Amino acid sequence: MAAPTDTAATEVQNTTGITPDTLAETLRTSDTLKASHVDIQDISGGCGQSFAAMIVSDAFQGKSALQRHRLVNGILKDEIKAIHAWTPRCLTGEQWEKEQAKSQ
Incomplete structure (x- = not known):
């Protein structure tokens, strides 16, 4: 549940220790995922309550979007x-490479 105030949100982040860096590290070091790229953005305005992620892994190969999300x-x-x-x-790594090529 979201914190009711910015002060409460900061308290939540301080007590949970969850940051974009800690989330990314957990995903990068997962033996199951073996992510080749992880980018986590705090989209909550800095309160540490809402995150968006780009995760690239060949472990997603052949899996539906739902299966990929469940894995993560x-x-x-x-x-x-x-x-x-x-x-x-x-x-997947292939999808990521295609996206990167389009953006150049």
């Missing part, structure tokens, strides 16, 4: 319980 959510089960919103975008 399982790895971040405890962290997700402590935050307000989590929006992952999960791509």
Whole structure:
């Protein structure tokens, strides 16, 4: 649940220790995921309650979007319980390379 004030939100972040860096590290070091790229953005205005993520892993190969999200959510089960919103975008290495080529 979201904190009712910015002060309360800061308290939540301080007590949970959840930051973009800690989320990214958990995903990068997961033996199940073996992510090749992880970018986590705090989209909550700095209160640490809402995050968006770009996660690239060949473990997503052949999986639906729902299966990919479930894989990531399982790895971040405890962290997700402590935050307000989590929006992952999960791509395979091939999909990521195609996106990068389009943006150049």
